[in-house]
Amino acid sequence: MAGYVVRRLFGMIPMLFAITVFVFFMMHMAPGNAIEAMINPRIKDIAALKHQLEVQNGLNLPLPVQYWRWLVNVLHGNFGWSFGQHEPVIELLGPAMYNTLILAVLAEAFILLLGIPIGIWQARRPYSKLDYTVSTVSFVLFSVPFFVFAVFLIYFFAIRWPVFPAQNATGTGPLAGTLLDHVWHALLPAISIALTAHTVYSRYTRGAMLDVARQDYVRTARAKGIREPVIYRKHVFRNARIPLVTQLGFDLGGLLGGAVITEGLFSYQGMGYVTITAVSQRDYPVIMATTLIFAVCVLLGNLVADILNAVVDPRIRYQ
Amino acid sequence: MSEAVLSVRNLRTYFMYKDAEVHAVDGVDLDVRAGEIVCLVGESGCGKSMTSLSIMRLVPQPAGRIVSGKILLDGVDLLRLSEDEMTDVRGNQISMIFQEPMTALNPVLTVGDQITEVLLRHRRMRKREAWQRAVEMLEFVGVARAAQIVHEYPHQLSGGMRQRVMIAMAMVCEPKLLIADEPTTALDVTIQAQVLDLMRKMRDDFGTALILITHDLGVVAEMADRVVVMYAGQVVESTDADTLFEEPSHPYTRGLLRSIPSLSDDTETLYSIPGTVPDAAAFPEGCRFADRCPLAQPECLATAPVLREVRPGHWVRCHFADKGSVSV
Ligand SMILES: Nc1ncnc2c1ncn2[C@@H]1O[C@H](COP(=O)(O)OP(=O)(O)OP(=O)(O)O)[C@@H](O)[C@H]1O
């Protein structure tokens, strides 16, 4: 297994290279640049200043050279300076990654804690009125654009009854900056994500459970006198969870990249928030860093999916 | 002869659909005595599997339903038990093994987990004790390296091994009755013989009665004390194995026997009974075999024959079973 993981990690390198090259060139092909976004348009000798800044930041060099410089720096652990925020990219992204990690873990926990039990509950009474009702509600929740929930939650739980904070990833006061404080700020955004996203899992769980419930070995378990709750908990669910953990790995990778719209609505300073700000300012070093981090998260998510798969399915072994 | 462990009376199991009612089992009577091996034979679709699943009360849901009859296990009607009481019977007093050893074991649970589960469900036993018993049982069914195999998963075993595990699992609570639905069909010939031997050993050592469902009349000849022939959801002939092979009385049984390939026979093509089984959603009024029967008379199309005892212990569902020597 360890050997397999190491090989997979090495296998990511060409992918990451390709992704960063692609994003780098796309980014520079878009009209406008960081310097234009930075300088005050009323300054007199714009052209001269612009040229000076471009030379300072190496933006006048040919693109391949620029990419090469970026790559060498990154390999030395240097992600450069943010044009927009005037601080090292690392210092900007460090807290953002932490915030997003908390939001992602919390959201995924809510998604699983809601989605899986609902799916199992439905699979125990398939094609019944209750099952159809829950499926319909799930479908409606899934169809509603998810920022609607964010707006709704902010209005009710942060403005009307100000229980939760509606903004920022940390607060003030004695607890400021503690894990508890972070979690407290991530609650509403996490719930707003989970309200939509859990329906994917309930549908998926229901389907997987019903698929497994038809299998011969479930009949064998019944023929042994095993009681229904145990049949579902043990014989059915332990098989049905195999496709679910795969999905979980993929999702975690995506969530760790940041939830752009949700973070924006809650002014939650996570990766998504930072990325959007960076894109609007053409903050190249930040865009490249978030791209790289996002790509790594997705690839690691895939790897985690495969590892989890082997954990829950004894038929899968990696050498 | 000893008392019957299992008596099935007038069992009817139907599948209810909006546009059809499939009479999979349509008035089956069946007796199995303690320690007896009864073979259940008949063409595909005649209701053998549904009869056995009905005895287990495991008819496919939601369409399948046992609509009438009695299933007496040592005098207790299983059809009157609550679902919860029935789970105490399954795996404990009656066990069942299925045709496909590849799919009948749970792929994500160890062999030991699947065997001990039965013991922990039906016997007051500690985990350690149950695992020890599982190892003994595996050794008993001829699994080498049993102490290691308990920790392995089904995909690590061959088909024959899996069927042995199935047998160990089914027998671990020493049930009164074991139902085996084509347990050897999916195995190759040498393994088949070993598994059959093993089942006979189970009968000999535990006194378990066995209902063996099979297509293979060779298996019947080798294993059966008594044979029950089914056709179109009903029993058409029931007798001891010797009588069945020497004096088959139902024209359908004779047809089945004629279709055995024999080594001495020179004929290239195999005999098969002409025609096809009637649709279980629309059985005819009269004898269900009439349109394929070489002896059919007008009477056969008009009235359905009942299962009659033509000689002591020999039951036949045919108007002409005891009317002189009819031959096909
Ligand atoms: N789920 C079902 N829905 C409707 N009809 C069914 C269902 N399962 C079985 N049947 C019907 O019930 C009848 C008896 O089927 P059964 O499986 O008992 O036959 P069998 O004798 O075991 O055949 P085989 O030798 O092929 O296993 C058949 O006509 C079959 O089509």
Ligand SMILES: [Mg+2]
């Ligand atoms: Mg069958």
